[in-house]
Amino acid sequence: MSTIVPFGPQHPVLPEPIQLCLELEDERVVSVIPVVGYVHRGLEKIAEKKDFIQDTYLIERICGICSFMHSMSYCMGIEELMSIPVPPRALYLRVIWAELHRIHSHLLALGLLADAFGFENLFMQYWKSRERIMDAMECTTGGRVMLSSCCIGGVRRDIDENQKKFVLDQLKEVEKEVTSLNRTMMEDYSVKQRTVGIGVLSKEAAYAQGAVGPTARGSGLVMDHRMSGYAAYRELAIEPVVETAGDCYARTMVRCREVMQSIDLIRRAFAQLPDSELKTPFKGNPSGEAVIRCEQPRGEVLYYFRGNGTDKLERLRVRTPTFANIPAMLTMVQNCQLPDVGVIIISVDPCVSCTER
Amino acid sequence: MMTINDVITLENQQERISALLPQGYRFVTMTAVDSTTHFDIYYHFDRDYELYTLQLKLDRDAALPSISGLCFAALLVENEIQDLFGITVTGLVLDYHQHLLLTKDAPVKPFCRVPGVSVSTVETAKGGEQ
Amino acid sequence: MTKATAKAPWVVHVNCNSCNGCDIEFLACLTPMYDAERFGVLHIGTPKHADIMVVTGSVNNRNARVLRNLYEQMPSPKVVVAMGVCPATGGIFADGYNVIGGAEKVVPVDVFVPGCPPRPEAMLDGILEGAKILAGKRQNSVTVKPVRRIKIVRPAAPAADPAAAAAAPAPVKEEAK
Numbered sequence: 086m087s088t089i090v091p092f093g094p095q096h097p098v099l100p101e102p103i104q105l106c107l108e109l110e111d112e113r114v115v116s117v118i119p120v121v122g123y124v125h126r127g128l129e130k131i132a133e134k135k136d137f138i139q140d141t142y143l144i145e146r147i148c149g150i151c152s153f154m155h156s157m158s159y160c161m162g163i164e165e166l167m168s169i170p171v172p173p174r175a176l177y178l179r180v181i182w183a184e185l186h187r188i189h190s191h192l193l194a195l196g197l198l199a200d201a202f203g204f205e206n207l208f209m210q211y212w213k214s215r216e217r218i219m220d221a222m223e224c225t226t227g228g229r230v231m232l233s234s235c236c237i238g239g240v241r242r243d244i245d246e247n248q249k250k251f252v253l254d255q256l257k258e259v260e261k262e263v264t265s266l267n268r269t270m271m272e273d274y275s276v277k278q279r280t281v282g283i284g285v286l287s288k289e290a291a292y293a294q295g296a297v298g299p300t301a302r303g304s305g306l307v308m309d310h311r312m313s314g315y316a317a318y319r320e321l322a323i324e325p326v327v328e329t330a331g332d333c334y335a336r337t338m339v340r341c342r343e344v345m346q347s348i349d350l351i352r353r354a355f356a357q358l359p360d361s362e363l364k365t366p367f368k369g370n371p372s373g374e375a376v377i378r379c380e381q382p383r384g385e386v387l388y389y390f391r392g393n394g395t396d397k398l399e400r401l402r403v404r405t406p407t408f409a410n411i412p413a414m415l416t417m418v419q420n421c422q423l424p425d426v427g428v429i430i431i432s433v434d435p436c437v438s439c440t441e442r
Numbered sequence: 443m444m445t446i447n448d449v450i451t452l453e454n455q456q457e458r459i460s461a462l463l464p465q466g467y468r469f470v471t472m473t474a475v476d477s478t479t480h481f482d483i484y485y486h487f488d489r490d491y492e493l494y495t496l497q498l499k500l501d502r503d504a505a506l507p508s509i510s511g512l513c514f515a516a517l518l519v520e521n522e523i524q525d526l527f528g529i530t531v532t533g534l535v536l537d538y539h540q541h542l543l544l545t546k547d548a549p550v551k552p553f554c555r556v557p558g559v560s561v562s563t564v565e566t567a568k569g570g571e572q
Numbered sequence: 573m574t575k576a577t578a579k580a581p582w583v584v585h586v587n588c589n590s591c592n593g594c595d596i597e598f599l600a601c602l603t604p605m606y607d608a609e610r611f612g613v614l615h616i617g618t619p620k621h622a623d624i625m626v627v628t629g630s631v632n633n634r635n636a637r638v639l640r641n642l643y644e645q646m647p648s649p650k651v652v653v654a655m656g657v658c659p660a661t662g663g664i665f666a667d668g669y670n671v672i673g674g675a676e677k678v679v680p681v682d683v684f685v686p687g688c689p690p691r692p693e694a695m696l697d698g699i700l701e702g703a704k705i706l707a708g709k710r711q712n713s714v715t716v717k718p719v720r721r722i723k724i725v726r727p728a729a730p731a732a733d734p735a736a737a738a739a740a741p742a743p744v745k746e747e748a749k
Contacts (some may be wrong), residue, residue, distance in 0.1 A: 097617025149593025
């Protein structure tokens with residue numbers, strides 16, 4: 086005899102509204118049906134009403150956590166449609182801001198995971214370190230969440246020597262703090278009790294269900310779209326962070342190690358930062374079709390553009406990483422215990438406002 | 443720019459896609475575009491960071507057979523297309539009946555355009571509110 | 573009791589149609605850097621314990637019912653604080669086909685905190701303003717008529733950082749249209 090329990094939309098462990106209808110046999114989850122649409126704004130349609138330059142700022146608001154990466158992917162798409170070359174310095178600055186966003190997103194996710202299994206102190210400590218990254222972003226762009234520093238053809242502002250020093254100082258502190266926090270996350274007995282062997286996703290299942298990002302890499306798939314070398318990633322050698330166990334612990338490990346990788350990337354990007362213009366002026370309107378893929382903190386994002394030569398796009402489609410991870414998430418939740426559902430969901434790091442746009 | 447690797451039809455859709463999956467292609471997503479005379483449905487697959495795109499031209503009143511039986515990951519996006527474009531998708535593993543994202547009191551088929559006119563059929567009546 | 577409530581408002585956070593920007597900034601308010609708990613603000617998951625409801629994001633057709641339901645579950649007196657421009661007017665998403673508008677369409681809002689997203693300092697000011705209104709409501713709760721004051725909290729001046737001061741983000745202007 087099974088019972089159906091609604092999980093969400095308002096639930097202490099979920100920062101965002103999504104509902105999972107869990108079919109339970111005692112405490113075991115038999116099947117699960119997701120109910121989405123609580124954050125559906127119809128953003129793709131709004132993008133067709135505004136012109137393509139205004140869209141840069143609209144697209145940024147798909148998600149506040151990876152806002153810069155969204156605007157970067159959008160600008161890359163328009164640049165490809167209109168064949169606008171981007172100056173090399175702008176490409177490096179984009180990498181720097183994108184990696185700052187990745188660090189802040191991963192620290193946020195690690196903190197929320199700690200909160201999900203009731204380790205509030207660790208949550209607070211991760212978020213304390215994260216504030217340093219927010220300060221670095223505010224210092225370089227003026228915004229904490231919405232950077233608005235990416236524009237079509239390049240970037241809007243430069244990072245000068247003082248700002249560079251501030252960012253690097255903050256990164257040094259973050260590296261020190263996060264190294265010790267990661268030790269707790271990786272080695273603490275009670276943390277391991279909640280994460281090791283929970284919500285296992287096999288490599289084959291991850292591939293077949295189209296999982297992306299840390300969810301896929303935690304299951305042993307070598308898949309990081311930065312390897313394809315967009316922006317300045319081609320010149321910055323990247324080794325994807327891969328774990329093989331496929332459980333909550335492995336996904337968490339991927340995030341812990343990617344924070345360190347991103348810190349290293351920013352340092353190398355600063356060291357190689359070339360001198361050039363910041364943006365290329367352009368004329369005209371986009372026409373034709375293009376597809377752009379980028380690696381966000383949660384995985385690969387796909388943008389489809391269709392322009393018709395007017396200042397408004399005919400169609401803009403965004404397939405966000407969490408949208409691809411939901412089928413995998415459903416597999417993980419099956420056959421687990423009810424108290425683990427929260428931890429499993431947070432270990433995927435779902436971003437519902439991305440998913441529903 | 444986007445490369446369309448192949449054009450498929452309703453007749454060979456299932457067999458072409460089921461032939462792709464064993465070759466190591468990963469389902470990325472689907473995109474539907476209202477081209478006023480017909481719908482363009484794109485199936486995006488990926489292998490080694492290379493995108494493989496199939497195009498399907500669908501008549502405005504035709505139903506689209508689901509591929510969620512072949513590839514479970516297509517479930518959500520097919521339901522989304524059914525919601526936003528009003529295309530009937532047949533054979534879905536889990537059918538939300540046009541209420542995945544939209545509720546009963548929300549506008550229907552918000553992404554559809556009237557044939558021949560490139561404006562949206564749904565306009566929100568929100569003028570003069572501020 | 574009145575004094576105690578105003579000094580320790582319990583807050584429930586409702587994410588309606590938000591882009592996450594305001595949500596993460598609101599959560600950042602609770603963490604050591606901004607530390608809302610020094611004002612006695614406690615973030616809890618259930619509306620049944622809460623005094624103040626923090627709404628982020630505009631209202632759409634599906635979550636309007638959820639918001640209304642959560643508001644009704646809160647014990648009186650209660651205060652609603654709208655964080656950001658979206659729960660005020662719909663913000664940048666006001667044109668969306670699925671967006672009904674601001675939170676005021678569904679629940680009575682007491683404090684608006686504008687910004688996209690507001691700075692955490694402004695959010696703290698907004699919650700504390702809500703706590704004052706809450707104390708007033710509690711004093712008046714013997715009489716049947718509820719007292720409603722609407723007050724707009726302006727965001728605090730940005731930090732004394734030249735880079736921050738120089739950044740007048742263009743998107744905010746567009747939203748004002």
